Amino acid sequence: MTTAYKGTDKLIIGIVFGVLTFWLFAQAMVNVVPAVQKDLGVSSGTLNIAISLTALFSGIFIVAAGGLADKVGRKKITNIGLILSIIGSLCLVFANGAILLIIGRIIQGLSAACIMPSTIALMKAYFEGAERQRALSYWSIGSWGGSGVCSLFGGAVATYLGWKWIFIFSIIFAILALWLLKDTPESKAKQTGTSKFDVSGLIVFVITMLALNIFITQGDELGWTNWVTIVLIAVAVIGALAFIKVESGKENALIDFKLFRNMPYTGATISNFLLNAVAGTLVVANTYVQQGRGFTSFQSGMLSIGYLVVVLSMIRVGEKILQKVGAKKPMVWGTIFTLIGVGVMGLTFLPDLPYTVVVFIGFALFGFGLGIYATPSTDTAVSNAPDEKIGAASGIYKMASSLGGAFGVSISATVYAVISENNGVHAAATGGIIANVIFAAIALLSIIFLVPNNAGKKSEA
Numbered sequence: 001m002t003t004a005y006k007g008t009d010k011l012i013i014g015i016v017f018g019v020l021t022f023w024l025f026a027q028a029m030v031n032v033v034p035a036v037q038k039d040l041g042v043s044s045g046t047l048n049i050a051i052s053l054t055a056l057f058s059g060i061f062i063v064a065a066g067g068l069a070d071k072v073g074r075k076k077i078t079n080i081g082l083i084l085s086i087i088g089s090l091c092l093v094f095a096n097g098a099i100l101l102i103i104g105r106i107i108q109g110l111s112a113a114c115i116m117p118s119t120i121a122l123m124k125a126y127f128e129g130a131e132r133q134r135a136l137s138y139w140s141i142g143s144w145g146g147s148g149v150c151s152l153f154g155g156a157v158a159t160y161l162g163w164k165w166i167f168i169f170s171i172i173f174a175i176l177a178l179w180l181l182k183d184t185p186e187s188k189a190k191q192t193g194t195s196k197f198d199v200s201g202l203i204v205f206v207i208t209m210l211a212l213n214i215f216i217t218q219g220d221e222l223g224w225t226n227w228v229t230i231v232l233i234a235v236a237v238i239g240a241l242a243f244i245k246v247e248s249g250k251e252n253a254l255i256d257f258k259l260f261r262n263m264p265y266t267g268a269t270i271s272n273f274l275l276n277a278v279a280g281t282l283v284v285a286n287t288y289v290q291q292g293r294g295f296t297s298f299q300s301g302m303l304s305i306g307y308l309v310v311v312l313s314m315i316r317v318g319e320k321i322l323q324k325v326g327a328k329k330p331m332v333w334g335t336i337f338t339l340i341g342v343g344v345m346g347l348t349f350l351p352d353l354p355y356t357v358v359v360f361i362g363f364a365l366f367g368f369g370l371g372i373y374a375t376p377s378t379d380t381a382v383s384n385a386p387d388e389k390i391g392a393a394s395g396i397y398k399m400a401s402s403l404g405g406a407f408g409v410s411i412s413a414t415v416y417a418v419i420s421e422n423n424g425v426h427a428a429a430t431g432g433i434i435a436n437v438i439f440a441a442i443a444l445l446s447i448i449f450l451v452p453n454n455a456g457k458k459s460e461a
Contacts, residue, residue: 005185009419014180015119016142017173018078021085022112023146024170025105026054026090026405028154032163042098045401050098050105052217052406058116059402060209063255064202066117066395070189074118074125078181081114085174089167106441112402116143117395124382124390125187130323132174133379140374141312143401146342149445151282152229152308155301201247201254208239208401220418239441259385259393264327267415267450268380269400271331273453274443275373276404277436280412281342284357284432287416292425293352303356306364314371327376328451334373335447339440346433348426380451410434 029036029051034371037047069077084107091104119139127135215232222229239323247253260266282304289303290297321330345362347355378397412432420428 001179005126007123007131007135011122011126011184014177014184015078015122016138017177017180018082018085018115018119019139019145021082021089021148021170021174021177022058022108022115023110023143023150024154024166024173024247025085026112028150028157028166028323029054032154032158032166035158035163035275036101036181038095040095040101042101046098046102047089050101052213052410053102053105054109055402055406055409056209056213057106059399059404059406060206061110061113062117062399062402063200063395064198065113066121066393066398067254069114069118069121069395070389072410073186073188074121075184075186076182076369077114077118078122079178079289081118082109082174082178084108084111084114086110086171089170089174092167093164093171116398116401120378120382120394120398121390122184122187124385124394126184132382133319133322133375136382137315137375137379140318142316142376143374149308149312151304152301155298159298160298168297178307198247198250198252198254201243201250204239204243204246205254208236209241210381211239212236213406213410216414216422255394255396256389259389259396262382262384263450264452265384265393265397267446268327268331268377268384269397270446271335271373271443272377272381272397272452273400273404274439274446275335275338275370276401276442277408277411277439278338278342278366278443279405280408281433281436281440283308283409284412284416284436285345285363287413288348288425288429288432289356289359292429303359304363305368306360308362309323310368311367311374314368315374318372319375320374321372322379326454327380328453330372330376331380331447331451332444334369334371334376335440335444337365337369337372339369339437339444341367341369342433342436346430346437348429350402408436408439412431 033047033051036042042050052265053159065077085101088104088107088111091100091107095101095104120136122138123135153167153169154163157163211232213405215236219229219232244257247255248257260269285303286300289300295303318330318334341362341364343362344358344365347358350358355377381397382390382394412435415435416428416432418428
């Protein structure tokens with residue numbers, strides 16, 4: 001259900017504030033690990049699980065939330081997400097041990113699952129053509145740029161006010177978003193009949209993703225040949241195969257695999273997954289400069305200020321390039337710059353000052369690449385999805401973001417930990433960076449082979 005209402009700047013700002021709440025509790029946690037561990041007295045293993053839970057639960061439930069937004073209302077699901085964000089942040093504010101920390105992180109993941117696809121769907125419903133591309137640019141500023149803003153902001157807040165203040169600010173942003181969105185009319189997809197929610201598909205998907213995440217994050221600690229580890233990977237593989245087989249034949253599947261018949265949508269989604277996996281670079285770089293180079297959490301956050309400035313300034317540039325030459329070229333260029341930026345951070349043989357300069361430049365190139373890539377990729381995914389399935393399609397696209405981030409961080413952290421045990425932190429950092437270079441290289445190939453040269457030009461018209 002849509003109206004003659006046209007999107008406004010107030011709507012855009014409200015959506016950006018909503019998206020920023022995710023990054024405040026997702027990205028900021030990366031820079032405050034020592035402070036949280038000391039304050040709450042939890043083990044590093046427990047804290048690593050807590051950090052990954054938000055992105056994991058977001059990725060697991062984001063498709064279901066996107067489909068639900070199409071049926072019951074995109075504004076309604078956005079509001080539910082913002083309320084969950086407030087509840088999850090309150091859990092962390094009042095946490096004095098592992099229990100509220102874990103519960104809060106799970107609730108925050110569910111919050112992001114609601115906010116991300118439903119806000120993209122609102123953009124599609126209430127903006128058209130160049131205005132939609134402009135709106136998606138600001139959405140990308142909140143999403144991609146938010147990771148840099150909140151990484152730097154989180155380090156500063158933790159240093160000068162205490163890490164729990166991060167989540168007090170997150171609550172304030174969520175309340176502001178609720179107020180700014182209150183006058184936006186509801187938007188729903190046209191219903192052609194009654195449909196049941198795919199509960200069985202969701203259960204299989206949850207079990208599969210949890211098994212895979214535990215395998216990646218705990219495999220080294222359990223032992224890669226331990227029977228528990230073997231069972232976990234077996235459950236993940238069998239679950240994935242069963243999910244694909246069963247879902248492909250369902251009328252109301254959790255993931256509509258028919259969407260992937262559209263090559264531009266598939267290329268945008270796969271590359272989005274892999275470039276979000278490159279977020280593992282942030283964990284590797286932040287951990288390494290603190291352990292191997294003696295940086296504080298605030299100093300490590302300052303290293304990424306170039307990323308923040310450049311990604312925020314380049315997102316609108318990516319939008320303009322999209323409107324002139326289509327989506328494929330800026331997606332390719334952006335991925336190449338990201339690959340180079342990440343790659344130079346692996347030069348750990350350099351002395352302290354040269355390496356610090358190289359990492360700063362690497363982060364800036366990382367931000368430059370993502371800034372160019374962001375809007376063309378999001379617009380390609382949104383413009384190639386059917387109107388009646390835009391919430392579900394946006395959910396899959398953002399599922400790729402969340403799961404890419406969750407597994408990228410998990411894989412990078414695992415590679416770093418395994419190598420550091422035997423070869424030291426310098427070799428570990430190089431190994432972790434190489435994993436992220438591989439992610440970026442595969443992302444580049446997916447764009448080259450799946451996204452056609454004329455992608456994005458139709459949406460401009």
